[in-house]
Amino acid sequence: MTDKTGGVFQFNDAYGCPVQRVHGYSRDDLADGIGRVLPWMRTRLVMSYARVMDSVRRELGLVPRGSGIQEWILPPLGGDGRRVKADVRQWALRRGFVAPEHSDRLDSNLMADIVYAVLHDLGIEVCRVVTMYWEVIINLDDDVIENGRLSPAYPATIQTIIASGRLPDDPDPYQIAFRDLREEIRGLNGDWMLPLFAQCVATSLTGWLREQQWRLDGAFPSFDDYLTYATDNGLIEGALLLSRLTPGGIPRSITAPTELVHLERVTGTLCRLTNDAVGALREARQGSASVFVVIMNQYGLSPVQSATFLIGVIDSMLITHASLGALVRRSPAHQPYAQRHVDLADRMLCGAYAWELSTIRQEATDSLAPVPILDPT
Secondary structure, rough: OOOOOOOOOOOOOOOOOOOOOEEEEEEEHHHHHHHHHHHHHHHHHHHHHHHHHHHHHHHHHHHOOOOOOOOOEOOOOOHHHHHHHHHHHHHHHHOOOOHHHHHOOHHHHOHHHHHHHHHHHOHHHHHHHHHHHHHHHHHHHHHHHOOOOOOOHHHHHHHHHHHHOOOOOOOOHHHHHHHHHHHHHHHOOOHHHHHHHHHHHHHHHHHHHHHHHHHHOOOOOOOOHHHHHHOOOHHHHHHHHHHHHHOOOOOOOOOOOOHHHHHHHHHHHHHHHHHHHHHHHHHHOOOOOOHHHHHHHHHHHHHHHHHHHHHHHHHHHHHHHHHHHHHHHHHOOOOHHHHHHHHHHHHHHHHHHHHHOOOOOOOOOOOOOOHHHHHHH
16 A cells, blocks of 8 residues: 555645655555545444443434444434524525525535534524534634635634624624624623633634644644644534523533533544544545544554554543543532533534534445454555
8 A cells, every 4th residue: 555666645635735745655545545444433433432322312313324334313303403504594694604605505514403403402592502603613614714714813803702792893704703693692691601602712713723724834733733623623612611501501600510621622522533533535535634644644554554543542532431421420519410511412422423424524325334454554
């Protein structure tokens, strides 16, 4: 799987820019290796997630994917969920951060679908706010960050908008959308939450700014840096914070137990790494500097070895996730609201896994079955 002439190959990032070369492995080598190990990865993920998935999949309403292995996908949206999706779609088009000619994004990305599956019992208002948050930040990523146009000042600007409501002199559609989101949170008596949420979003955008710089420089982060980026990605942490807007959530006067803070961050990291594993073949075919390339670069591994390495990391983090949840559930000092937050973290973890398998971004392969790795090179 190396260049038989002794040369090395060049990867391209999402902008088509050249990036560093990785131990003689070409883009085709990476896609070939990931393609061979993908059935094993997907089978192993099912096994790794089995305990937590069995505990929440009925509550989420997940349905079998119908592939050769027992994977689960999001259910069709019911009436309230469809209403949330329609409301947020109209808002996104009205604010202009999604152009009418790209409105299919709002159908295919299934944001309302995962939010409603995970948070349906928290009420339609909370589902709407979380869906608004995910739509605006996901489209910001697709439109601005993946095109290398996020300015260093942008995270602080968004933080100010959420915390104070003050817009810059010439706001863009995303900035106006974040102010709308602020007003929705205030309408749910969430003024107390705004500084926390503003910091969460700013931290997420700062991480994406680092990712943008890696792409522009053609440099690979270390695996530690990549994990930090994955942990700071505020999609999951922000959604769990917004879940506190509903009665029965962690009260505003209470500082969340340390174990819950760690649990939220582990949940977000697991969602990121599981997304990497499920979407691995697509990323490899694009030549993106994905987590697999990061692992190859740092540890000198082959594409197949990088995949087995990643599954080992996911397995270890799932054990940590379960241990943190068990600590909260067993402690008499933690009130029912904290235990409910553990349930939401479990649901978010499995809902995100099901979302990854449901979206059109992933490989539409229906014939995956367990296979051994015969050549771990």
